[in-house]
Amino acid sequence: MRYATLLILAIFIISKDLPMSDQCDRATAQTALPVRIFSETTIDGRDQPVLVTRFFHNKVTIMSSELGRCYFNFFDLNFVVNSASLFGLLPWLYFFYRIFLQIPKYPCILAIFIIPAVPLFIAFPQVAYLHKVFAIIGLVLWAKR
Amino acid sequence: MNKTLLIIIILLAAFLRLYKLGSVPPSLYWDEASLGYNAYSILITARDEHGRFLPGTNFAAFGDYKPPGYIYATVPAIAAFGLNEFAIRFPSAFFGTLTVLLTYFLAKKLFEKESIALLATFFLAISPWHLQFSRGAFEANLGLFFSLLGIYLFLKFATEKAIYILPSALSFLAAMYTFTGQRLFVPFILIVLAWQFRQQILKNIKSVSAAILISAVLFWPLFIFVTQTIEGKLRFNEVTIFKDLEPIDRSNRYRERDDFSWYSDITHNRRFLYAREYLIHYFDAFEPSFLFTKGDANPRLSVQEVGELYYLDLFLILAGIYFLIAQKHKGAFLILGWLLVSPLGPATARETPHALRMIHILPTFQLLAAFGLVSLYQIIRLKKLFLVTCFLFLVAQFLFYLHIYYFHWPRIWSNQWQYGYKQLVYQINNLYDDADHIVVTKALGRPYIYFLLYRQVDPRDYLKTAKIVRDQFFFIDVNGFDKFIFTGSPADERPPGKTIYITEGASLPAGSQLLSTINQLDGKVVFRISTITN
Numbered sequence: 299m300r301y302a303t304l305l306i307l308a309i310f311i312i313s314k315d316l317p318m319s320d321q322c323d324r325a326t327a328q329t330a331l332p333v334r335i336f337s338e339t340t341i342d343g344r345d346q347p348v349l350v351t352r353f354f355h356n357k358v359t360i361m362s363s364e365l366g367r368c369y370f371n372f373f374d375l376n377f378v379v380n381s382a383s384l385f386g387l388l389p390w391l392y393f394f395y396r397i398f399l400q401i402p403k404y405p406c407i408l409a410i411f412i413i414p415a416v417p418l419f420i421a422f423p424q425v426a427y428l429h430k431v432f433a434i435i436g437l438v439l440w441a442k443r
Numbered sequence: 444m445n446k447t448l449l450i451i452i453i454l455l456a457a458f459l460r461l462y463k464l465g466s467v468p469p470s471l472y473w474d475e476a477s478l479g480y481n482a483y484s485i486l487i488t489a490r491d492e493h494g495r496f497l498p499g500t501n502f503a504a505f506g507d508y509k510p511p512g513y514i515y516a517t518v519p520a521i522a523a524f525g526l527n528e529f530a531i532r533f534p535s536a537f538f539g540t541l542t543v544l545l546t547y548f549l550a551k552k553l554f555e556k557e558s559i560a561l562l563a564t565f566f567l568a569i570s571p572w573h574l575q576f577s578r579g580a581f582e583a584n585l586g587l588f589f590s591l592l593g594i595y596l597f598l599k600f601a602t603e604k605a606i607y608i609l610p611s612a613l614s615f616l617a618a619m620y621t622f623t624g625q626r627l628f629v630p631f632i633l634i635v636l637a638w639q640f641r642q643q644i645l646k647n648i649k650s651v652s653a654a655i656l657i658s659a660v661l662f663w664p665l666f667i668f669v670t671q672t673i674e675g676k677l678r679f680n681e682v683t684i685f686k687d688l689e690p691i692d693r694s695n696r697y698r699e700r701d702d703f704s705w706y707s708d709i710t711h712n713r714r715f716l717y718a719r720e721y722l723i724h725y726f727d728a729f730e731p732s733f734l735f736t737k738g739d740a741n742p743r744l745s746v747q748e749v750g751e752l753y754y755l756d757l758f759l760i761l762a763g764i765y766f767l768i769a770q771k772h773k774g775a776f777l778i779l780g781w782l783l784v785s786p787l788g789p790a791t792a793r794e795t796p797h798a799l800r801m802i803h804i805l806p807t808f809q810l811l812a813a814f815g816l817v818s819l820y821q822i823i824r825l826k827k828l829f830l831v832t833c834f835l836f837l838v839a840q841f842l843f844y845l846h847i848y849y850f851h852w853p854r855i856w857s858n859q860w861q862y863g864y865k866q867l868v869y870q871i872n873n874l875y876d877d878a879d880h881i882v883v884t885k886a887l888g889r890p891y892i893y894f895l896l897y898r899q900v901d902p903r904d905y906l907k908t909a910k911i912v913r914d915q916f917f918f919i920d921v922n923g924f925d926k927f928i929f930t931g932s933p934a935d936e937r938p939p940g941k942t943i944y945i946t947e948g949a950s951l952p953a954g955s956q957l958l959s960t961i962n963q964l965d966g967k968v969v970f971r972i973s974t975i976t977n
Contacts, residue, residue: 338851341850341851341854341855342850346850350846354842354843354846359843363736363748366735366736366754367732367736367737370731370732370735370736370757371731371732372731373731374726374729374730374731374732375726375729375730376723376726376727376730379722379723379726384719384722398765399765399768399769
């Protein structure tokens with residue numbers, strides 16, 4: 299019965315349509331770069347020392363803020379639900395619970411935080427698949443409990 | 444040493460909340476103007492702007508029936524500093540600073556460790572979320588102070604003396620009389636507290652019963668107002684997702700497509716669709732772009748370029764949650780419960796995530812971050828490097844936040860704060876005596892309150908000539924008072940004599956002569972002042 303339930307949940311998770319999400323990666327960040335630098339330095343230009351402007355509004359800070367936005371979107375709970383379904387959310391959370399609290403292997407934890415960053419640099423449009431994978435692993439961990 | 448550090452942090456918190464308080468945010472938003480004028484009205488007449496004697500449960504104001512807490516708290520500030528932006532925002536800044544201090548005592552009670560308490564206090568002192576609301580006349584910020592005080596006193600009741608239950612209950616009541624969002628938070632946090640401290644409650648059942656009885660008596664008028672009057676339900680009905688008919692429509696369409704089969708009645712049941720909507724709104728509260736990169740989508744509620752929390756907080760909060768659970772810390776249930784129940788109320792609203800309606804989640808993030816930092820420090824090898832890296836990272840983002848807050852945000856978003864009304868009223872004051880009528884556009888919303896506020900009109904004089912109307916949604920509007928006529932289309936008004944017209948943007952009434960323009964901080968024209976003699 300337990301395995302049948304988990305199997306049904308796995309079917310729900312796998313068959314969930316992937317969400318249509320806007321492209322958000324290094325390319326989009328680079329597109330935003332000149333526009334943001336122009337607008338931010340223009341505002342600063344009126345009465346700010348050049349050093350202050352350079353410190354706050356440079357390519358590095360703007361690129362990291364743009365890429366940060368893309369990266370953090372991956373961990374949006376609504377994105378998880380849209381990727382792995384509502385039934386996938388609980389095993390997804392269970393996966394993180396097990397990885398962090400019960401079998402805290404630092405390479406695993408590190409990998410989980412690094413993997414979502416990979417699509418920002420390499421063309422890998424279906425980042426949402428990762429949530430399905432995490433949820434399925436969560437189910438397997440639950441089954442083996 | 445610890446005392447000195449605490450004093451320094453509180454002074455920093457006070458400085459960050461009071462510095463340029465009257466000019467950043469760049470002008471008074473209409474709700475701030477309304478709170479200020481009603482407080483002024485109470486001060487000089489003991490009645491609100493509509494002439495109601497010392498309202499207890501609500502101030503009608505624009506027909507939004509504001510809770511009374513903030514208005515009464517503003518009365519002494521206006522008495523001391525006069526009717527101006529600083530005085531209207533002062534209670535928020537003052538109680539915001541006290542909230543920072545309260546966080547110290549709360550963290551010390553929960554963790555019994557000075558370092559965690561000081562760090563949590565420091566994190567809240569520089570929090571973009573808390574700073575944003577401590578620097579505007581936001582009822583929510585005062586509400587946060589009261590609910591936090593309620594939680595702290597409840598902890599004192601559970602760990603020290605039973606007598607603290609009464610002030611705790613009164614603080615929670617004050618929170619509900621101050622901000623509507625607290626009415627959907629207090630019951631949930633009380634459940635969390637009651638569950639965690641059920642043994643202490645049972646042990647002191649007499650004191651608890653007495654506190655419940657007194658609170659029930661004091662809460663009764665508010666309860667009647669909120670549940671039994673149209674005005675009381677108005678605000679909730681206006682914002683809630685449960686009054687949205689779209690899920691019902693969607694359910695009907697799906698069921699029709701399935702020929703109204705029995706299984707369709709179950710799978711496409713409207714209750715499921717509403718539950719799904721609610722969950723989406725609940726999860727929004729933990730949206731990473733809201734928390735860490737962009738903040739609230741409303742430019743009045745965040746600076747738009749920094750999240751509600753700092754990047755560093757993400758790792759510290761995760762670490763804090765991890766260590767709380769891993770160490771089975773006694774404060775884990777309360778802090779995590781608090782974190783999880785906070786979005787339950789705001790999730791019923793259409794606009795989510797909403798930093799204002801969810802402000803009562805503070806300072807859970809700061810408590811977790813402080814606990815996470817101290818716990819990581821204990822296990823990490825390169826302690827000094829770790830501390831220096833964290834400090835530099837935090838300071839860099841904090842300075843960036845301040846830069847955006849003081850230099851970019853007011854210029855880009857001054858229109859969101861109804862910038863221009865103050866400048867307009869001051870210009871009109873010079874023209875007032877020569878004019879027979881002054882026609883003002885309503886395009887920017889509720890102009891009457893700014894004329895009352897900046898001209899410091901006596902509410903008794905205002906009520907003698909006020910043309911107050913109420914629309915079908917129960918909102919109250921003013922079409923004129925004294926020489927002023929407020930209208931959606933100024934060009935259609937042709938009163939006799941010399942008339943001053945205040946129009947929005949490029950439009951000017953036919954035949955009028957332009958006198959001057961008023962610009963927003965980004966340079967765009969917001970008002971044009973012109974004149975005609977009919």
